[in-house]
Amino acid sequence: MEITKCAAAGTMESSDVYVEIEPRETGLEVELQSVVQAQFGQAIEETVRQVLKDCGVENAKVRVVDRGALECVIRARVETAAMRGKGEA
Amino acid sequence: MRRSMLFLPGNNPNMLINGNCLGSDAVIFDLEDAVSPAEKDAARILVRNTMRYMDFRGCEIIVRINSIDTPYWKRDLDAILPQQPGLILLPKTGTAKDVQEADAYITELEQKLGFAPNTVGLMPLIETALGVENAFAIATAADRVQALFLGAEDLTADLRCKRTKEGREIEYARTRLVMAARAAGVEVYDTPFTDVNDDEGIYKDASYAKALGFSGKASISPRHVGVINEVFSPSQADIDYSYEVMDAIAMAKAQGKGAIALRGKMIDAPIVARAEQTIAMAEALGLGRSEQ
Amino acid sequence: MDTKLVKSIREAVQLSGLKSGMTVSFHHHLRNGDFVLNMVMEEIAALGLKDIFVNASSLFDVHTPMLQHIENHVVTGISADYISGGLGRPISQGILDKPVQFRTHGGRPSDISLGRTPIDVAFIAAPTADPMGNCSGKYGKSACGSLGYAFADAMYAKKVVVITDNLVEYPLQDFSISEDYVDFVVQVDAIGNPKGIVSGTTQITRDPVGLVMADLAAKVIDASGLLKDGFSFQTGAGGASLAAASFLKDIMLKKGIQGSFGLGGITGYLVDMLHAGCFRSLLDVQCFDLKAVESIRTDPRHQEISAMHYASPSSRSAAVDSLDVVILGATEIDTDFNVNVHTDSNGYIMGGSGGHSDTAAGAKLAMIIAPMFRARLPIVTDRVTCISTPGRDIDVLVTQGGIAVNPKNTELMQRLAAAGLPVVDIRELKEKAERITGKPSRLPKGDRAVAEVIYRDGTLLDTIYNVK
Numbered sequence: 001m002e003i004t005k006c007a008a009a010g011t012m013e014s015s016d017v018y019v020e021i022e023p024r025e026t027g028l029e030v031e032l033q034s035v036v037q038a039q040f041g042q043a044i045e046e047t048v049r050q051v052l053k054d055c056g057v058e059n060a061k062v063r064v065v066d067r068g069a070l071e072c073v074i075r076a077r078v079e080t081a082a083m084r085g086k087g088e089a
Numbered sequence: 090m091r092r093s094m095l096f097l098p099g100n101n102p103n104m105l106i107n108g109n110c111l112g113s114d115a116v117i118f119d120l121e122d123a124v125s126p127a128e129k130d131a132a133r134i135l136v137r138n139t140m141r142y143m144d145f146r147g148c149e150i151i152v153r154i155n156s157i158d159t160p161y162w163k164r165d166l167d168a169i170l171p172q173q174p175g176l177i178l179l180p181k182t183g184t185a186k187d188v189q190e191a192d193a194y195i196t197e198l199e200q201k202l203g204f205a206p207n208t209v210g211l212m213p214l215i216e217t218a219l220g221v222e223n224a225f226a227i228a229t230a231a232d233r234v235q236a237l238f239l240g241a242e243d244l245t246a247d248l249r250c251k252r253t254k255e256g257r258e259i260e261y262a263r264t265r266l267v268m269a270a271r272a273a274g275v276e277v278y279d280t281p282f283t284d285v286n287d288d289e290g291i292y293k294d295a296s297y298a299k300a301l302g303f304s305g306k307a308s309i310s311p312r313h314v315g316v317i318n319e320v321f322s323p324s325q326a327d328i329d330y331s332y333e334v335m336d337a338i339a340m341a342k343a344q345g346k347g348a349i350a351l352r353g354k355m356i357d358a359p360i361v362a363r364a365e366q367t368i369a370m371a372e373a374l375g376l377g378r379s380e381q
Numbered sequence: 382m383d384t385k386l387v388k389s390i391r392e393a394v395q396l397s398g399l400k401s402g403m404t405v406s407f408h409h410h411l412r413n414g415d416f417v418l419n420m421v422m423e424e425i426a427a428l429g430l431k432d433i434f435v436n437a438s439s440l441f442d443v444h445t446p447m448l449q450h451i452e453n454h455v456v457t458g459i460s461a462d463y464i465s466g467g468l469g470r471p472i473s474q475g476i477l478d479k480p481v482q483f484r485t486h487g488g489r490p491s492d493i494s495l496g497r498t499p500i501d502v503a504f505i506a507a508p509t510a511d512p513m514g515n516c517s518g519k520y521g522k523s524a525c526g527s528l529g530y531a532f533a534d535a536m537y538a539k540k541v542v543v544i545t546d547n548l549v550e551y552p553l554q555d556f557s558i559s560e561d562y563v564d565f566v567v568q569v570d571a572i573g574n575p576k577g578i579v580s581g582t583t584q585i586t587r588d589p590v591g592l593v594m595a596d597l598a599a600k601v602i603d604a605s606g607l608l609k610d611g612f613s614f615q616t617g618a619g620g621a622s623l624a625a626a627s628f629l630k631d632i633m634l635k636k637g638i639q640g641s642f643g644l645g646g647i648t649g650y651l652v653d654m655l656h657a658g659c660f661r662s663l664l665d666v667q668c669f670d671l672k673a674v675e676s677i678r679t680d681p682r683h684q685e686i687s688a689m690h691y692a693s694p695s696s697r698s699a700a701v702d703s704l705d706v707v708i709l710g711a712t713e714i715d716t717d718f719n720v721n722v723h724t725d726s727n728g729y730i731m732g733g734s735g736g737h738s739d740t741a742a743g744a745k746l747a748m749i750i751a752p753m754f755r756a757r758l759p760i761v762t763d764r765v766t767c768i769s770t771p772g773r774d775i776d777v778l779v780t781q782g783g784i785a786v787n788p789k790n791t792e793l794m795q796r797l798a799a800a801g802l803p804v805v806d807i808r809e810l811k812e813k814a815e816r817i818t819g820k821p822s823r824l825p826k827g828d829r830a831v832a833e834v835i836y837r838d839g840t841l842l843d844t845i846y847n848v849k
Contacts, residue, residue, distance in 0.1 A: 009131050010131070013102075013103065014103060014756060015102045015103040015106065015756065015757075016102045016103070035756050036726075036756060036757050036758060036821070038727055038822065038824050039726070039757075039758060039821030039822050039824070040757060040819065040821060040822070042822070043819060067756065068755070068756025068757040068758070069102060069757065070102070070106055070142075070757060070817060070818060071142065071819060072106075072138040072139055072141065072142035072143060073102040073106070073135065073138070073139075075138055075142075076131070076134045076135040076137075076138040076139075077131070077135075079134050080130055080131040080134050080135075083130060083134075084130070104589065106817070107589065107590050107781065110590060110593055110753075110781040110782055111589050111590075111593055111781075112593060112596075143817070144816070144817075311589035311592055311593065312589075312592060315596065375801065
């Protein structure tokens with residue numbers, strides 16, 4: 001299942017994360033901005049890629065603006081964006 | 090034990106992740122009124138993940154799903170049930186048939202998941218005139234039903250009357266629900282008090298609900314949790330009296346007496362039952378007998 | 382001399398004899414509404430002076446024009462008790478050649494009075510003054526209440542310039558700083574923006590986690606054994622601290638306890654406690670809101686005190702020495718209870734001790750109130766980025782996930798446990814938070830000192846390095 005349309009999930013509020021997803025020809029491109037970039041930047045990117053893989057998304061462009069969300073929140077928002085991008089929501 | 094149950098909006102990460110630190114015996118993750126139609130999917134996944142990854146030991150999780158007349162409720166259950174919530178709060182329950190419909194789907198999911206039957210309890214939310222009139226039938230519609238829950242905001246809208254702090258307009262619903270729940274052998278929980286800043290009002294309202302026989306009370310504000318817990322906890326005098334009752338019973342047994350009086354009053358079975366309940370609750374709360 | 386009035390700030394600077402390489406001082410009662418520091422520094426720059434050392438009790442975002450003066454070498458050294466992020470961030474990036482000297486609200490006047498940090502010219506922002514320099518913060522359109530931090534500057538600087546936007550006839554009644562210390566008086570249109578000087582009201586938090594912490598904090602005080610007649614108390618203006626004060630008030634009224642004094646930066650909540658009979662008096666070094674300003678102006682029980690009286694370790698005695706309980710904040714606290722309030726978790730300067738380490742040292746019970754984590758960053762760490770207050774002076778940490786007592790305070794630990802409060806080991810609290818947030822990567826430390834944290838006794842407590 002591929003991303004067929006642009007979609008977004010989450011908010012810019014503290015402890016949340018805003019995720020935008022859009023179709024891309026080949027591969028995953030993850031762009032990350034985070035208030036905890038230095039401490040968790042790498043972990044967040046790994047989480048994003050893992051969730052997309054679990055959702056069966058191989059090709060997409062993802063923009064993540066993180067406001068200090070916990071991992072379970074990041075997972076939820078990425079999954080929601082992916083479902084919406086696949087038209088499954 | 091559910092003295093207090095705190096509603097938390099299902100799509101608000103900051104509230105959900107801190108839900109177990111707010112002092113209530115249970116939290117109600119709300120997928121219904123607190124979530125707009127466009128965010129139902131997001132809230133469902135967020136609540137599921139919160140339950141999957143966060144440690145809520147010591148705080149029971151209840152999930153309010155969407156009502157069975159919406160397109161959401163089965164998907165809500167699909168996502169939530171694998172996480173084994175303590176209870177499902179079923180809004181706008183009007184008839185026994187509503188309960189049975191939800192029960193059938195939950196049973197189906199439980200089988201798929203390999204859960205023992207009735208692992209997940211059901212708590213119908215009574216918030217319509219029809220629901221109040223059918224309260225006993227609802228409470229006995231399925232073994233899964235563990236409690237009734239009164240929702241006064243929607244009910245007063247249905248009754249076409251104003252919701253007031255004094256709550257005379259819900260007097261009948263309150264007593265009717267307590268009667269129906271107790272007759273059915275299930276618990277019964279009172280509607281939230283909605284003025285967040287009225288500390289005296291919440292104390293009065295909770296005390297009144299306790300006096301009517303409610304087992305606990307819901308809240309929409311963390312500020313009310315402390316007061317509700319206090320009101321629905323046994324008082325030191327209650328605890329001491331309960332221990333005295335048990336002592337007296339033990340002594341009577343040792344002396345081979347059948348009947349016994351304490352403070353000039355015969356101790357009968359209901360008094361013993363109540364004393365046992367009080368002591369069980371006190372022990373759960375870490376409260377003991379006062380020192381003599 | 383008929384009058385000390387001069388026409389302009391520039392004339393005052395010239396007459397004061399200020400030269401390149403000298404030290405000027407400012408106080409921060411006008412907080413983020415202050416115009417005076419910027420106006421004075423602009424004149425100093427225009428006069429072509431260089432290499433000026435600025436000794437300010439605090440610096441706020443309104444003072445970012447200072448960056449220009451640093452770039453132009455007009456300002457080459459800074460001492461302050463608190464620096465907010467607007468200036469703190471560039472300082473952390475290394476814009477100054479010499480490290481900033483951080484002091485405390487007690488250490489600053491102590492070092493001034495002992496001659497360790499001599500001031501050539503002190504500039505006093507005065508909401509009301511007369512032509513001979515008697516001045517007060519209680520009156521005028523820019524009223525800020527107490528002028529507590531300015532006393533040491535006025536008493537020990539070689540020259541003192543009073544700058545006011547409300548010049549009244551001689552003699553001003555109910556003055557704070559008296560004419561015998563003042564050399565020049567300047568009248569200007571406005572010394573500050575009232576909106577930035579004091580908040581209309583300071584608000585208690587609505588954040589549920591903040592309320593939970595505040596409730597626990599009040600219960601800790603109740604169980605500490607200190608809450609009895611004669612009780613004295615200080616709290617910051619943070620939302621959770623104010624909520625704790627509000628819950629504490631309820632307990633005091635319920636138990637009929639009459640305290641002795643409320644101390645420090647004063648908010649409307651402490652004024653309410655005074656009116657309710659919780660305290661006999663308020664000792665005020667700085668007002669945080671309009672209610673506090675109104676109170677210090679009209680209520681004789683509400684007294685202005687100097688920073689020396691408040692917290693100086695070289696005073697014969699200071700009010701902090703008689704303090705029972707203080708509630709303080711933290712950006713980080715480590716497992717040895719050392720507290721950081723100077724830098725954020727990325728290492729950028731965004732605060733300072735203020736009275737943190739003074740009150741922690743003086744109070745019988747120094748409490749830190751902080752959430753288990755903020756924006757995914759645990760508050761409890763193995764080692765704080767910067768030691769603002771040493772752990773030996775901290776008694777207890779209150780979070781929503783439990784209360785950690787410093788092991789040195791065994792009596793408190795026993796009392797809290799006996800009261801049924803959720804006492805946990807601080808290391809457990811750290812692990813609990815990390816289970817929720819994940820373990821953060823440590824930041825690389827810079828190699829250049831950008832600030833020195835000088836303890837209240839004048840010794841070096843810690844060094845803050847640049848952020849890469």
